[in-house]
Amino acid sequence: MDSIRLAQDAAILPLARQGDPVAQEALYRAYSPQVYGLARRICRTREDAEDVMQETFFEVFRSIDKFRGEGSLWGWVKTIAASKALMRLRRNKYRDTDELVDDVAPQRREDTALRMDLEAALERLPEVSRAVVWLHDVEGYTHDEIAQMMDRTVSFSKSQLARAHARLRRWLGEEVVA
Amino acid sequence: MNHLTMDQLLELREPGREPGLETARTHLEICLECQAEADRLAQRMARLRALPVPRPGRDKFPAIRARYLADRRRTQLRWAGLGGLALAASVTLAVVLRPAAGIDTGTPTQVAQQAPEQSDSVLQAMISRSQQLEAALNAYDPDSRVIDGRTAAIAARLEDQLSTIDRQLEMTEALGRRADNRQAAQVRLWRERVGLLDALVDVHLTRASYAGM
Numbered sequence: 419m420d421s422i423r424l425a426q427d428a429a430i431l432p433l434a435r436q437g438d439p440v441a442q443e444a445l446y447r448a449y450s451p452q453v454y455g456l457a458r459r460i461c462r463t464r465e466d467a468e469d470v471m472q473e474t475f476f477e478v479f480r481s482i483d484k485f486r487g488e489g490s491l492w493g494w495v496k497t498i499a500a501s502k503a504l505m506r507l508r509r510n511k512y513r514d515t516d517e518l519v520d521d522v523a524p525q526r527r528e529d530t531a532l533r534m535d536l537e538a539a540l541e542r543l544p545e546v547s548r549a550v551v552w553l554h555d556v557e558g559y560t561h562d563e564i565a566q567m568m569d570r571t572v573s574f575s576k577s578q579l580a581r582a583h584a585r586l587r588r589w590l591g592e593e594v595v596a
Numbered sequence: 597m598n599h600l601t602m603d604q605l606l607e608l609r610e611p612g613r614e615p616g617l618e619t620a621r622t623h624l625e626i627c628l629e630c631q632a633e634a635d636r637l638a639q640r641m642a643r644l645r646a647l648p649v650p651r652p653g654r655d656k657f658p659a660i661r662a663r664y665l666a667d668r669r670r671t672q673l674r675w676a677g678l679g680g681l682a683l684a685a686s687v688t689l690a691v692v693l694r695p696a697a698g699i700d701t702g703t704p705t706q707v708a709q710q711a712p713e714q715s716d717s718v719l720q721a722m723i724s725r726s727q728q729l730e731a732a733l734n735a736y737d738p739d740s741r742v743i744d745g746r747t748a749a750i751a752a753r754l755e756d757q758l759s760t761i762d763r764q765l766e767m768t769e770a771l772g773r774r775a776d777n778r779q780a781a782q783v784r785l786w787r788e789r790v791g792l793l794d795a796l797v798d799v800h801l802t803r804a805s806y807a808g809m
Contacts, residue, residue: 437664437665437668439661439756442657442661442664443657443661446656446657446660447657450652450656450657451649451651451652452649454649454650454651454652455649455650455651458650459650464653467650467652468652468653468654468656471652471656472656472659472660472663475656475657475660476660476663476664476667479660479661479664480664480667480668536640536643536644536647537647540644540647551644552644555641555644555645556644556645556647561610576603576606576607577603579606580601580602580603580606581602583602583606583637583640584602586640587602587636587637587640590640592636592640
């Protein structure tokens, strides 16, 4: 799969750099599911994720000359997508604190029979925590890279990840009953 | 030692561990409870990676392509701005020096056969109309508006055609044909450009519903 994609990228890139519509469409078809998937996990709404996807591909088409082939094309596209999604979070004045989650959490804790599925638990995390979890655990970014993208410190990224995992563990009913 | 915290469990998974974590690592090797916790963490991460990828609901490519072309056109125009201004200035000068009759925007063949001063005024009128339409489009700011897929596809097609015309206009300058032939080609291209811009304004303003395309 990856080698096929690499071969396709190599053939498509020179044409995409000239603004060829067929090459651009091929890039869009190849990467839009992943770009949307990443955006959807970080953004609160489907509409925001679609906007991020549009912004990402517009930037990809406009700046493809800047891609020098260091690393994979998908890695480059993914970084643009992640930056756009985080920018969208900042623009939407995300919940940087945990007050809402903590307001809801006590009720959930009492309801030990309720075991949320992972998807729902992830959705319930504050935006920033969810973004850190997704970028670190799924997309494979380091805390240094996440801190840079979020314009925060490395320890901020680490503490967000730890708190998010503690919550997921609790909400998923993984807590050990003493 | 107390059981490991979530921070420590996560830190142990990072490459290039800090020396301070040696104690934590030793504890993990002997503590069954912390080993179970580390396993749960690893499983949770694996489950996160295995979550299905949400799929986009709508095809956004036509809208993205239209925006890209509009942006490229604006960039090209900015770069060609000085050249365009020079051309407009020279046409104006020619008109001023040789007062012409009323503007007649005849067919390209007619234009080629027109006297130079008539052709100058037609060209001047086309450039001026094109600038007005560009200004109207910029004021409308289609990039910031949500458009449906059909409108986006039509807009993309028009932007594509505009892009081709702009390239041809650049080439008429670069090829250095005979002056009268060049002017006839420029009039034809600017006329086409005005027609396309007119259609583009129409498409955006009417959302393509009444554009009859």
